Amino acid sequence: MEFSIALLKGDGIGPEIVDSAVAVLEKTAAKFGHRFSFTPYLIGGCAIDETGIPLPPETIEGCLASDSVLLGAVGGPKWDDQPGNNRPEKALLGIRSALGLYTNLRPAKLYPALRSASPLKDEVIGKGFDIMIVRELTGGIYFGDRGYREGRYGQEAFDTEAYSVTEIERIGRAAFESAMKRSRRVCSIDKANVLESSRLWRKTMHELSGKYPEVQYSDMFVDNAAMQLVRDPGQFDVIVTSNMFGDILSDEASQITGSIGMLASASLGETTRGMYEPIHGSAPDIAGQNKANPIATILSGAMMLRYSFGLSAEADAIESAVDTVLSAGWRTADILGSTDGTPLTCTEMTEKIIEVL
Ligand code: IPM
Ligand code: MG
Numbered sequence: 001m002e003f004s005i006a007l008l009k010g011d012g013i014g015p016e017i018v019d020s021a022v023a024v025l026e027k028t029a030a031k032f033g034h035r036f037s038f039t040p041y042l043i044g045g046c047a048i049d050e051t052g053i054p055l056p057p058e059t060i061e062g063c064l065a066s067d068s069v070l071l072g073a074v075g076g077p078k079w080d081d082q083p084g085n086n087r088p089e090k091a092l093l094g095i096r097s098a099l100g101l102y103t104n105l106r107p108a109k110l111y112p113a114l115r116s117a118s119p120l121k122d123e124v125i126g127k128g129f130d131i132m133i134v135r136e137l138t139g140g141i142y143f144g145d146r147g148y149r150e151g152r153y154g155q156e157a158f159d160t161e162a163y164s165v166t167e168i169e170r171i172g173r174a175a176f177e178s179a180m181k182r183s184r185r186v187c188s189i190d191k192a193n194v195l196e197s198s199r200l201w202r203k204t205m206h207e208l209s210g211k212y213p214e215v216q217y218s219d220m221f222v223d224n225a226a227m228q229l230v231r232d233p234g235q236f237d238v239i240v241t242s243n244m245f246g247d248i249l250s251d252e253a254s255q256i257t258g259s260i261g262m263l264a265s266a267s268l269g270e271t272t273r274g275m276y277e278p279i280h281g282s283a284p285d286i287a288g289q290n291k292a293n294p295i296a297t298i299l300s301g302a303m304m305l306r307y308s309f310g311l312s313a314e315a316d317a318i319e320s321a322v323d324t325v326l327s328a329g330w331r332t333a334d335i336l337g338s339t340d341g342t343p344l345t346c347t348e349m350t351e352k353i354i355e356v357l
Contacts, residue, residue, distance in 0.1 A: 002035045003309055006066040008059065008095070011045040011079075011088060012282025013292040013346075014072025020294030020350040021070060021301040024318060027354045028305070032314050039066065043095065044074025044088035044282075054082075054091035060098045068308040069099070069275040070301060073282035097138050100269035102167070103174040104135040104246065105303070106279055108253035108263060110233075113326040116337045117258030120230065129233040131253055132182060134175040135246025137267055139167045140197075142243045163197045163242065168204040174268070175240035176212040185237035186212075188219040189245055201242065222249070229253060250279055261293030261334040264300040266307050274308045276300035290345040293332040295322055298353060321356040325349070 007022065009015040022038055029036045041059040048054050054074070063069045074088040084090070109130040110118060118125060144160035172188070179186045188205040190198035202219055209217035220228065222245045228235065229252050241249060254260040260280040267275040278296030286292055299322060306315035326335075330352050333343040344352065 001309070003067040004037045004039065005304070006063045006069045007038050007040040008043040008069060008071040009040060010043050010072040010074040010282060011076045012073055012284045012287040014074065014282055016290065016292050016346050017278065017294045017297040018070060018072040020346060021297040023350055024298045024353055024357065025301045027357050028314050028318060031317070031357060032311070034311070043071070043091050045076050045079040047091065048079055048082065048086065048088065054086060054088045055094040060095065063095065063099060066273070068273055068304050070304060071275055071277035072297065073278065073280065075282050076284040076287070093142055095275065096267055097143065099273065099275060100138070101267035101275055102136060102138040103171060103268045104137040105178065105266045105268070106133040106135060106246070106250040106253070106263060107131070108133060108250070108257050110257050111262070111323065111326055114258040114262070114335055117335045118256055120233070120256050124231070126234050129236065131233065131236045132178055132238045133246055133250045133253060134171065134178060134238060134240040135250060136167065136171040136241070136243050139163055140243035161195065161197045161242070161244070163201055165200065165204050168201050169208060172205050172208040172240060175238050176208065176215055179215045179238040180212070183237040184214055185216045187236055187239050188217070189222050189225045189239055189241040189249065190219065191222050193221060205240070225249060226252060230256060254279060259293065259334045261332065262295050264296050264303050266300070266303040268307060272308050274304065276304040290347055291333055292346045293334045294346050294350050298322065298350070317357060321353045324356045325352045
């Protein structure tokens with residue numbers, strides 16, 4: 001089969017890790033007899049440098065014209081002085097919204113080989129964990145009304161959290177559908193003891209849960225969820241939550257897997273076109289040094305094959321190659337335990353995975 005992929009390499013380690021994922025995708029295509037074409041577009045700080053804005057219209061058009069999108073990371077200290085609406089991060093929100101990608105899947109599972117890299121005690125990890133965080137991605141406080149106004153103590157800045165039943169239902173359905181293919185448990189996370197938007201969220205999720213009798217449904221306040229994730233992560237299967245809570249909880253979930261350098265994500269909407277990216281940032285401190293862990297981006301490429309192209313066997317092949325390489329003891333610096341020897345570079349790790357493929 002033939003597929004066109006838009007590449008948004010972005011800033012910092014973005015170009016290195018996207019190149020790694022492309023190399024793995026090329027190898028997969030060759031092995032299974034497919035053809036992938038790759039077209040790069042500017043996003044983030046590099047787009048500001050070239051065009052003055054973080055999300056040029058050609059980038060949006062290019063993504064809309066392709067079958068799927070692979071993204072590295074955006075941002076860095078160089079662009080910290082940009083005004084709020086011209087920051088590299090704004091491009092990420094812009095492209096998610098322009099492509100209608102309201103569902104963000106962030107799987108956080110513990111690789112047995114990386115058990116010792118997890119900061120959690122052995123008895124807390126227990127049999128391990130495999131969590132799918134389903135984060136709402138195009139609504140909530142990230143997109144609500146904002147600005148400055150005169151407040152009780154003088155000038156104040158404000159952002160607003162708002163959710164409609166339609167937005168809650170469609171992310172809820174994505175979570176329940178995902179749970180049907182997994183262990184059939186959904187935990188919805190909110191702050192319904194304080195926020196009106198969370199109360200509507202909870203009521204809507206409860207109603208929706210009635211349509212999925214096979215799925216065991218529960219809800220939890222976000223502060224408790226943050227605690228439960230480090231107390232007993234094995235209790236979770238699918239977590240569904242708002243844009244901001246999902247942002248925070250997915251970073252926490254990534255840490256307990258051992259490294260944020262391992263976690264992939266898929267952003268999906270109503271069509272098969274999705275955007276796939278590691279959940280970590282642009283890591284400007286190690287950019288250009290060939291030290292980054294490419295696995296999160298490589299696994300994002302695997303998610304693209306599975307969710308956008310329907311190529312599950314190919315996705316499985318990439319995921320199992322990653323498993324094999326980790327089980328054989330190969331590590332990048334971020335997942336290096338105290339006894340693990342010399343770390344591999346980004347390109348060396350990529351080559352190891354390609355060799356196994
Ligand atoms: C993420 C990131 C982004 C987000 C930032 C860079 C805008 O933290 O994808 O988790 O908050 O969504
Ligand atoms: Mg984040």
